[in-house]
Amino acid sequence: MYQTHLLKDKTILFIKILVPILITQLGLFAMNFLDIMMSGRAGSNDIAGVAIGSSLWVPVFTGLSGILLATTPIIAQLIGADNRKAIPFTVVQGIYLSIVIVIIILISGAATIKPLLNMMNLEEPVREIAFYYLKALAYGMIPLFVYTVLRCFMDALGETRVTMIVTLLSLPINALFNYLLIFGKFGFPRLGGVGAGYATAITYWCILAITVWIAHKRQPFSQFHVFKTFYKISFTKWKELLFIGVPIGLAIFFETSIFSAVTLLMSQYDTITIAAHQIALNFASFLYMIPLSISMALTICVGFEVGGKRTNDAKQYSYLGIGTAIGMAIVTGIILLLFPSTIAAIYSTDSQVISLAKHFLFYAIFFQLSDAIGAPIQGALRGYKDVNVTLVLSLISFWVIGLPSGYLLAQFTSLGAFGYWIGLSLGLTVGALLLFIRLRFIQLRFKRELQKAATN
Known part of the structure; x- marks a missing residue:
């Protein structure tokens, strides 16, 4: 990241940061898509088991890894304030915390996965594949969460192109091990859908190894000497990470878990309706990578300007990101309107x-x-380290407005299954308006605080 003065320069820098993040997010989305698609070639039980396992894993991962996203605004503000000495300490504490989170996941998963799968109306082969797929994924959780911290560190420096390259490298690695382990090629055991879990775990270890090497050897990351000092555990720094990260993680969990809840409620409809719903949901999730990537880019840019106490620059980046997202949504909306059959x-x-x-x-x-x-x-607010109100607004928009109104429309009107989509859209719209009001409040408060500090 570097300071800019003109809107044109801000736009260029924002695009430079955004595009690699978008490609990275699409790459991570593609990894899950590869697991499901290649498992489908092994058999219907395999694709069903992997799909069930993924639907359980994704909300947990996105929610808990969201805690670690606190690393991005903290480091971005440290860079903006030119306090570079504190960065390696922050990264290492984030790594420690990520390992603790994984331990909690493993203990919780060991106690709950089997009972949860038994509660579902699944055929025995599907239940077994889902269980062993998740068990295989567990071997890759530590590298995945540690990589998340290192990715946040690299992205906060504005070097999003690096994590994009790492993610793109992971796709052929994942596809190769899927091929070897799902289908039992070149002497490897034929594990079916379970093999996709092991392939993904191996891929996570590979991308962690690549990322550690880059952080240690390549500029501008090597100048921070992240792995040079063995820092003691700092519960004070953990408290800072958790104070910012837990609301981020919960907000993400509320959003991702709502779709799992809707999918469960959709089970009352026939197979054709469920399949059609899943198609629209999967494509909508694909399109969501665009505003999500813009959100992550805004956290970096706004955090940098907030750290440098540049009020107007932070505001300009916020509106630049929102405008870009709306423009992209109009384009994708036209595509959805013109080519739904395709x-x-x-x-x-x-x-x-x-x-x-x-x-x-x-x-x-x-x-x-x-x-x-x-x-x-949400991304802009995270740049200000304002996350608690965002958490409350996410809870209200999805679980207080979105799901209940969707349920009422689906059950008590002629809309049927479409009612859930209308309800969620209504919740999102209300949430977006409330978030905008919150952003304006934070921008004005930040400006007043700086003016007050300048006069004292």
Whole structure:
């Protein structure tokens, strides 16, 4: 990151930071897609087991790894304040905390996964594959969470292109080990869907090794000597990370878990409806990578300016990001409106499923427009380290407004399954408006605090 003075320069720097983040997020999305797609070639039980396992794992990972995203605004503000000496200490404490989080996940998973799977109405082969897929993934949790901290460190420096390259390298590694372990090629055991779990775990170890080497050997990361000093555990720094990170993680969990809840509620409908819903949901999740990436870029840019006490620059980046997200949402909305059949045909060849999916994709237009406003504002607020109110607003928009209104529309109107989408879009819209009000309040408060400090 570096200071800019003109809006044109800010736009160029923002795009330089944003594009690698977007490619990285799409790459991470593609890894999960590869697991499901390649498992499908092994058999219907395999794809079902991996899909169930993924649906349980993704909300847990995104929520708990969200805690570690606190590293980004903390380091971004340290850089903006030119306090570089504190950065390696922050990174190492983040690594310690990530390992503790993994231990908690492993202990909790060992106690709850089997009972949870037994509660589901699954065929025995599917239940078994889901369990062993998750067990295989567990071997890669430590490297995944440690990598998340190192990625936050690199991104906070504005070097998002590096983590993009690492993610792109991970895709062929993941595809190779999927091929070897799912199908039992070149003397490897044929593990079916479970092999996808081991392949992903191996991939996580590989990308951690690559990232550690880069952090140790390559500029500008090597100048911080992250691994040079063995720091003692600092509960004070953990408290700072958790104070910012827990609300971020919970806000992300509220958002990702809502889709799991809707999927469970959709089980009352026929197979065609469920399949069509899943198509629209998966494509909407793919499109969400755009506002999510803009959100992450804003955390870096706004955090840097806030650390440097540059009020107007932080505000300009905020509106630049929100405007970019809305513009992209309009473009993707037009694509959804013009090509719903083409999109649905990517996922299915069943004419009934495609026909119904077209209707779900229409409602996805409004869903992603609301996301385009809310997600970037959350990112900007994280740059200010303002996360607690965002957590409350996420809870209200999804679980107090979105899901209940969706349930009422689905159960007591002729909208049926489409009611859930309308309800969630309504919740997102209300949440986006409340977040915007919060952003304006924080911007004005930050300006007043700086003016007061200048007069004293």
